[in-house]
Amino acid sequence: MELRRPTAEDKDRVLEMIAEFAAADSYMHGGMGATWKIADSYEDWLDMVQQQEKGRRVPAGWVPSIQFLSFDKEGQVLGFLALRPVLNEKTIIEGGHIGYSIRPSKRRQGLAKEQLALGLIEARTAGLDRVLITCDEANEGSRRTILAAGGVYENTIDRSERYWIDLD
Template sequence: MPDLMNPDVRFHASFVTAMDEEPGMVAYLFRGDEETLVDPGVFAGYVAQLIADQSEESPRPEGFVPGTTLWWVDGDEFLGRIAVRHRLTEQLRRVGGHIGYWIRPSARRKGHATAAFRAALPIAYELGIDPALVTCDEDNVGSRRIIEAAGGRFESQVGVKRRYWVPTSHSGSGPAAG
């Protein structure tokens, strides 16, 4: 059964295969290129950086905030990722939000995005985020449905981005609202 896990080098082969399914994501998720991604040492450094990004003190590129990245996996298969940003910059407030998610193309339309997103809400709550700002493109009907089904309340639209506030305190498996 799929679950959220901390990034781990044991998912290297599956992660590389997932990136092959949607090459444009390599630069976005990995902040590098496919050639270096296949190197186990480079991948191990990437995993270490993702884990370090959770700490306020860790160095990061300008404009980036501390964040918890978790991988949605089934056994040894990498299916996707969730990123919970610990706070918002002005840019993230407009178009990025607290939570971002991506599911590899071969695993889409199987309920993984819904399940992974819902599993991330209690994590956001534990980080002191309630509600969480989540954005999606106006033409991404699947993401809109996922966000709205989790209780997301539409606030506004900035360009093509729809902005929703999603409660994290009563997200099913998370801490009870009080």
């Protein structure tokens, strides 16, 4: 698996994955859901995520983030991952430093664990030594992914479970 920032060349593959999420009625976690809802087009979304790294065009209540896509060896987009180096009142409860999702047809194959492991490397690169990751209390798959990455449960606030991972 490769984790990298999205480009204009990824458009068709990303749109195909977004269509899969929509057909499955599955929310796109990892920063994608909030930004895609307000984007006018793929190009607008791409500009938005590039601007968000600089602290501009950030959706209300969110924080600057770095958007990544994960790819398999054949170049298929597998999922989204957002790295938020700084937290605010909203993201400290729901969202945390890293949000992620795997496309519906590729779930239950260990890909979320692999994607999160790559996201933790990016978090270290961004200077973080500890990250908060949250999941809905009903999301057993995400909970298992977080625990497998070394997540330590802190508490649950408003149905959002909060886990910390030390990056030593």
